[in-house]
């Protein structure tokens with residue numbers, strides 16, 4: 498899947514490509530506030546689909562290339578895009594899913610209908626900070642995905658705060674090996690590079706040895722913890738190869754303190770860990786200058802307020818006490834798409850957004866100690882157990898199920914399904930896999946299945962997932 502090319506993206510060419518796409522989107526009828534959904538392979542042209550959408554005043558909706566048709570159908574029905582951009586190979590099947598939507602195609606090398614016409618549109622739709630720029634879906638704890646509506650102010654304020662915090666400039670050369678359908682690869686990595694006028698060393702996928710080869714000409718790597726875990730397995734990761742790098746940034750999932758220490762020992766660099774969310778972009782970061790503490794996600798970014806509060810109210814707790822992490826600032830999203838109830842539940846009247854993460858402050862540094870939301874982070878991708886449990890529970894052999902995240906050396910957490918079988922039934926993992934295969938993206942599918950006689954429950958009848966996580970903690974020997 499990964500190509501061997503590393504490209505520097507010349508701005509003039511990117512601008513022309515964006516203007517050609519903007520012409521195609523305009524012709525397709527995209528107007529202010531319309532959604533443009535893109536499920537395209539990683540390529541420099543994929544970045545132009547985002548920029549062209551903003552140019553014509555649309556809302557960009559990037560979609561994971563791993564999503565199945567069932568998953569896509571939900572996003573199409575919920576977001577009602579005016580235009581959908583897909584790989585030419587997926588044209589026919591997407592047409593069947595979205596007959597009302599104008600379908601345009603874009604392949605990895607720029608082929609397809611989106612760039613077919615040479616016409617360019619130079620007009621830029623004027624937008625205010627409060628205008629909508631994007632919708633990114635975050636799977637919901639009830640199994641139903643919610644679209645977080647992000648404004649232009651959300652994107653610009655976060656980008657500027659990060660440029661300052663990490664002293665990122667036009668001289669930087671970023672190794673870009675992340676997918677471009679999430680905040681991390683798109684709004685952190687790409688926005689920062691474009692706004693600073695920096696350079697990207699573009700990789701279609703993460704390959705540890707090629708990333709190490711690029712250290713010689715790069716200055717920054719941004720990655721999820723799995724990147725660092727995998728880099729550490731290479732004998733080629735040394736002080737010498739990393740000596741010209743400026744900073745290594747990790748986020749999207751907790752970085753193991755042991756990996757932080759091992760990376761320092763192997764390269765002399767202290768990984769800079771930061772904390773973000775789809776609804777907020779980046780919230781906190783360890784300092785660029787100053788002590789980067791392993792196990793901590795650092796200080797609030799400029800302009801961002803972060804408190805640790807009592808879950809029942811937004812009463813702030815003293816340092817050291819664990820509570821609900823809440824965030825207020827120009828980075829906090831506008832609302833959940835067509836879901837005012839959820840918006841009201843998660844954004845307090847005071848403007849603080851309840852992240853669903855739990856943590857505490859120590860010496861001004863924020864530590865994330867757990868999650869109130871039932872969510873697994875596997876290799877930096879979020880997986881919501883409810884979505885998988887609902888499918889497993891429909892299987893004739895299964896009475897009920899609980900899906901948990903179990904420590905995994907490579908992925909951080911791996912998805913495990915614990916099932917109670919119907920009387921007289923045997924555990925049959927391949928059959929369960931087949932039944933969920935058409936519905937769930939591969940990264941959400943359980944890496945292991947275990948049968949138990951009954952699920953542990955508290956007096957309220959709630960399944961005690963912590964107990965199951967303990968019971969299966971050494972399933973992957975991590």
Ligand code: MCA
Nearest residue numbers: 679680681703721723749773774775875876877878939940
């Ligand atoms: C791929 N597979 C996975 C994952 N990725 N399974 C579980 N968890 C995963 N994360 C499966 C594939 O379906 C395939 O299954 C097999 O593993 C190998 O696939 P391959 O494509 O070779 O995977 P890989 O290249 O090894 O990918 C691992 C990866 C990738 C590099 C860690 O998952 C990745 O790029 N993750 C980053 C995600 C990210 O950007 N997160 C940011 C979102 P099979 O062989 O069975 O078919 S969070 C965010 O934006 C917030 C705001 C933030 O704070 O940043």
Ligand code: AMP
Nearest residue numbers: 635748749750751771772773774775879
């Ligand atoms: P997303 O749905 O992709 O926005 O995922 C955001 C979630 O990822 C946060 O709410 C955290 O639970 C988690 N996360 C992001 N960065 C970190 C980090 N550095 N350490 C621990 N958890 C993190």
